[in-house]
Amino acid sequence: MALPIFDVTTDPGPSFQNLLKKLNIPLSVPGATDDPIHATTVVALRCDEGVVLVADRQATAQAIAARDMRKIAEADRFTAIAISGTAAAGMEFIRISQLSFEHYEKMMDETLSLEGKSNYLSALIQEVNLGTPFTVLPLVAGFDINHNRGRVFEYDGAGGCYEKDDFGVIGSGTPFAESALRLGYREGLTLNECIELGALAIYEAGDNDPFTGGPDFVRGIFPIVVTVTSDGFTEQPESETKAIFEAINQRRTASKGRAGGDLR
Amino acid sequence: MTMPFYVTPEQQMKDRAEYAQKGIARGRSLIACIYNDGVLFVAENPSASLNKISEIYDRIGFAGVGKYNEFHELRTAGVRWADSTGFRYSREDVDARSLANVYAQYLGTSFTDGGKPLEVEVLVAQLGIRNKPTKIYHIAFEGTITDETRFAVLGGDSETIRTRFVAEGDDVTTLGITLQRAVRALSGPDRTLPAADLEVARLEDLGNRRTFTRLSDDLVGQLLA
Numbered sequence: 001m002a003l004p005i006f007d008v009t010t011d012p013g014p015s016f017q018n019l020l021k022k023l024n025i026p027l028s029v030p031g032a033t034d035d036p037i038h039a040t041t042v043v044a045l046r047c048d049e050g051v052v053l054v055a056d057r058q059a060t061a062q063a064i065a066a067r068d069m070r071k072i073a074e075a076d077r078f079t080a081i082a083i084s085g086t087a088a089a090g091m092e093f094i095r096i097s098q099l100s101f102e103h104y105e106k107m108m109d110e111t112l113s114l115e116g117k118s119n120y121l122s123a124l125i126q127e128v129n130l131g132t133p134f135t136v137l138p139l140v141a142g143f144d145i146n147h148n149r150g151r152v153f154e155y156d157g158a159g160g161c162y163e164k165d166d167f168g169v170i171g172s173g174t175p176f177a178e179s180a181l182r183l184g185y186r187e188g189l190t191l192n193e194c195i196e197l198g199a200l201a202i203y204e205a206g207d208n209d210p211f212t213g214g215p216d217f218v219r220g221i222f223p224i225v226v227t228v229t230s231d232g233f234t235e236q237p238e239s240e241t242k243a244i245f246e247a248i249n250q251r252r253t254a255s256k257g258r259a260g261g262d263l264r
Numbered sequence: 265m266t267m268p269f270y271v272t273p274e275q276q277m278k279d280r281a282e283y284a285q286k287g288i289a290r291g292r293s294l295i296a297c298i299y300n301d302g303v304l305f306v307a308e309n310p311s312a313s314l315n316k317i318s319e320i321y322d323r324i325g326f327a328g329v330g331k332y333n334e335f336h337e338l339r340t341a342g343v344r345w346a347d348s349t350g351f352r353y354s355r356e357d358v359d360a361r362s363l364a365n366v367y368a369q370y371l372g373t374s375f376t377d378g379g380k381p382l383e384v385e386v387l388v389a390q391l392g393i394r395n396k397p398t399k400i401y402h403i404a405f406e407g408t409i410t411d412e413t414r415f416a417v418l419g420g421d422s423e424t425i426r427t428r429f430v431a432e433g434d435d436v437t438t439l440g441i442t443l444q445r446a447v448r449a450l451s452g453p454d455r456t457l458p459a460a461d462l463e464v465a466r467l468e469d470l471g472n473r474r475t476f477t478r479l480s481d482d483l484v485g486q487l488l489a
Contacts (some may be wrong), residue, residue: 003366004344016347023348103475106319106343112353193280 014107017098017124027096027127029242039211041082041173043181043201044141044152045194046166050193050229051141051150053080056173056206057221058213059087067213068221077232079117079142084171089128091137095202097138099123114144118161126159139170143187143228147225150228173205173212180204195225195236200246203252204259215245268446280465284386284405287383288330293428293450296327296389296400296412299442302468302475303398306446307340309463315421317465319476321358322390329419330384330405338367338386342404360390364409372407381405385418391467391475417449439466440487447488450465457482 004023012018020027038170042055059066065087073082073094082098100120104112112120118140129135141152154168155161166185169178180201189197202223206214215222222245227237252259271279294307294316305317305327315329316335320342328335342363350358367386375381385404392398400412410416414436417426429449443464451457464479479487 001345001349001366003338003341003370004348005370011447016351019344019348020351025348025352095351099347103343106347107340109315109318110269206388 004231009043010231014104015120016096016103020249027092039173039209040171041177041202041209041212042071042082042084042139042170043198044080044139044164044168045181045185045189045192045198046141046145046150046164047154047189047194049191050143050227051080051196052198053082053139053153053224053226053228054195055082055224055226056171056202056208056213057216057223058206058210058211064213067219069084070224072224072235073098074233075117075140075142076105076111078228079114079140080226080228081121082139082141083136084139085136089152090138093124093128093136096124100124101162111145114140114142114151118163122155122159122161123128124155124159125155129157129159136148137170139168141168141228143230143232145230148230149184153255169201171205172241173209174201176182176208177201177205184204186209186252191227191229195227196244199225199241200248203245203248212225215242215249217246270433273345277376277483280375281406284375284381284383288405289330289420291419291456292332293417293421293425294327294329294445295415295417295425295450296325296387297415297429297442298398298400298436299466300436301439302391302466303400304439304442304446305389305463305465306450307444307463308457308461310461312460315463317463319343319474320352320363320388322355322379322473323396323467323475324358324360324363325389325465325476326386326392327389327418328384328386331382334382335384335386338370338382338384341370342367342388358387359396360399365401367403368407368409371403371405375406384483385414387416387418389467391469403475424452428452429457439468440445443484444489459488 012022039060044051044053051070055071057069059069072080072082075098081094083093101112101117135157137155146150152164152168154164155162167181184197203214205212222241225241227234291307296305307316309316318339320326326339327340346358387402389400400416402410402412402416432445459481462484464484467475467481469475
């Protein structure tokens with residue numbers, strides 16, 4: 001490819017999506033398959049230190065297609081992006097988002113603001129969802145370094161972007177995860193309490209929604225737990241997520257599977 | 265009817281080269297050098313925001329001297345080339361040599377056919393990994409590529425600075441010593457360059473996918489002390 005030089009009137013600016021259009025490179029959202037892989041549960045919670053995200057690992061077609069999917073990605077140092085919906089489109093969506101933010105940063109010598117990123121994705125969702133039969137819905141959560149606080153953004157299928165001041169949930173297990181969060185969330189939760197609550201919400205979703213995977217003690221696969229604080233994006237080590245889910249599981253075993261009592 | 269003067273092709277090229285060289289000579293110079301753990305870029309640049317050195321890709325850095333708007337355009341074109349190539353194929357396929365070639369192609373064409381020759385010199389450096397070596401490619405205003413083995417000097421006074429830098433020693437050494445040598449070569453014996461007048465960046469594996477980092481004035485001050 002020759003050097004992509006544009007004149008001032010046709011310059012695509014720092015947008016990677018515009019650049020791809022100018023270069024006639026299609027957004028490679030995959031073609032139709034009979035069995036779109038879908039369904040997921042991801043939660044994001046906001047607290048004073050930042051945000052916590054927890055995501056299940058299962059991809060479901062007619063049967064379970066994968067047990068170790070990673071649905072949360074580091075879009076950049078202070079931004080996490082999670083996906084639900086068609087897996088292939090979702091993975092592509094994450095790739096394009098990461099590249100877009102990095103492209104902007106290199107072109108402008110400045111990082112895009114968290115709000116700028118969340119708005120940029122609206123247009124991308126429209127393009128991906130309206131142009132193909134597959135849908136993908138992201139959840140964006142990060143630490144806003146300009147305003148020094150954690151923020152969570154949810155989307156609808158047409159690209160509408162909604163900021164949540166407490167928590168956001170996406171995926172087929174939403175009713176169960178959201179119920180757990182609604183009962184357990186309160187102002188002033190610490191980061192660790194948010195991790196516990198988020199893990200509980202995913203446990204509930206995995207327990208009730210056939211398209212969401214809970215902790216898999218047999219294979220040693222556990223939901224992914226991520227925090228984004230002023231120190232940046234951190235994925236909790238597997239030993240810790242294992243301990244968190246083992247604790248929930250022990251409590252559940254003791255209560256013979258009943259979730260009641262003081263929310264466990 | 266007036267007849268245009270006949271200008272020989274030799275004379276035409278000479279005039280254009282002279283024009284470009286004059287433009288480049290007006291700016292301050294820059295050194296890129298391989299050190300123990302990567303590639304160091306040091307530029308004399310009093311501006312803290314109009315950069316001469318920047319990131320192109322995970323393991324590729326860029327530096328330019330001459331007319332700011334012209335090398336800035338080459339820089340953004342390089343970022344676009346790299347990001348779209350990486351998107352279409354894979355991140356591993358984005359290679360400094362290919363980028364140096366497209367820069368050379370563009371500069372060469374602008375020099376011979378364009379309206380005005382570009383008054384810039386650029387370099388592309390790559391931090392090596394596995395089968396790819398650490399490399400510095402220097403592309404001159406007329407599109408000549410030089411594959412530099414250890415270091416490159418760009419800008420007006422490049423011959424003097426090159427001589428001074430060679431006299432500092434030809435071993436590959438630490439970041440700190442390389443920086444001190446580069447700054448001494450840039451400043452010459454009669455003046456000292458404070459950290460605030462320097463733009464310093466490096467390509468080094470620090471555990472991240474992206475290896476380009478800028479060195480803050482504080483860190484540069486410490487390394488020079």
